Each structure stands twice: as structure tokens, then as C-alpha cells.
Amino acid sequence: MAKRKTTNKYYFSVEGETEQWYLKWLQDTINNTEKAACKVSIDCPVRKNPLKHAKSLTVTRKIEIYHFFDYESDEPLHVKGFQEALDNMKKAEKIGKQIKYKSGYSNFTFDLWIILHMTNCNASFSHRKQYITPINRAFGEKFQNMDEFKEENNFKRCLKKMDLSNVIAAVDRAREIMQRNQENGYTLYQYKGYQYYKENPSLAAWEAIEKILKDCELIGK
Secondary structure, three states: OOOOOOEEEEEEEEOOHHHHHHHHHHHHHHHOOOOOOOEEEEEOOEOOOHHHHHHHOOOOOOEEEEEEEEEOOOOHHHHHHHHHHHHHHHHHOOOOOOEEEEEEEEEOOOHHHHHOOOOOOOOOOOOHHHHHHHHHHHHOOOOOOHHHHOOHHHHHHHHOOOOHHHHHHHHHHHHHHHHHHHHOOOOEEEEOOEEEEOOOOEEOHHHHHHHHHHHOOOOOO
8 A cells, every 4th residue: 555645735925826826736746746755735825915925824833935926127116016025025024923934036027937847048038028939939839928828728728738847847947047147247136135136037936846846855855
């Protein structure tokens, strides 16, 4: 009789539905994989405000929460919104609930992380809408724009074209992007204890996924 697997619970707050759909797809994909050393349960409500999310949680032990959000552009309005998210993550750690908030930002957008499952994406874009070209190329689609890609049926159709080998490849590609940013001498900004690059592509979303894969012994420690 097969040994019963333990279930690890992971906590996220996410800005949009595509991030939620992706994380639930990842949960199901890992749980349907014999090779995984454990099962996973991913809590990932759409909550733009990490502080509000933390206040809604009932926790009895120390937990880490990853916030998936975007560095949308260098425009002052977007920079302000990005920093407000970091402010709220820091405030969430101080409400006495044993919460450690971690950044899972993407610059410009979470769609960069999705593309990396299929191919490299090293181009620096000037606007988020430009991601549609590498998305279509990566998934063999002909979406007219990002809104069409993000329709539930369309997005989930793209998820079905991926498996865990793609997730592992995405982690490797994301790590390479961040190493290259460092080698290029880009400024790694510090804000309230969180780090980020203003240049795109850059992202930290992969770090949470790497941790889950390591915990499940799907990649080496």
C-alpha cells in the first residue's frame, strides 16, 4: 500500500485571477504527480491589499505569505502603488499574527512568469501590452490582446499545455534573468526590507514556486 503523503499548506495573496488560476493549476499538477514527496494546499485569494488579507487570517503558528503583484511601470502612479503594496506587507508583519510577508513581484507583469514556462523572455518592453507577442509565440496562439489571453478559458487552455517540467524550467530561466541583472550592474533597490529591480524583465515570483518544488522534492535542495 502506498504511503500516505503529508500535505503542506502555502499562503499567497494575489492581485488578479490569472495568478490565482495558475497557483490552483500548480497545486493540482503537483498533487497528481506520483514523484512529489508531499501534497500541497495553496491558499491564494485575490487580495490586492496584503494588510487586509493578513487581518482576515486566523493563524496559530508562524507562516510565510507571498504576495504576487506587478511593478507596472516607472510612472509615479505605478511606483506609488507598488510601494504601497510593500508598505502594507510590512504593516501586516506587525499586527501580532506571526506572519512573515514575502515579495513575489513581477516587472512588468505576472505574464512574464507564465512565458518563462515555455521559453526565454529577455526583451525589455516599454508597455505591458507587448507581452502578447511572446505569449502567442510561446503557446502557439493568436490572441489579439492581453485581455483576450486573460479570459478564463483562454488562460486555462494555455495552462493545459504545461507540465511540471515547464515549471522547473521557468524557475531556472527566472533565476538567470536575476543573475544577469546583477551582472549588468543594475541597481537592486531596497524598500522596507524588500528588494526589486526597476528594469524589466525582473521578478521574484519564482522564489515561492522554487520553495514549493524543493519541499515536494521535485527539484534538489
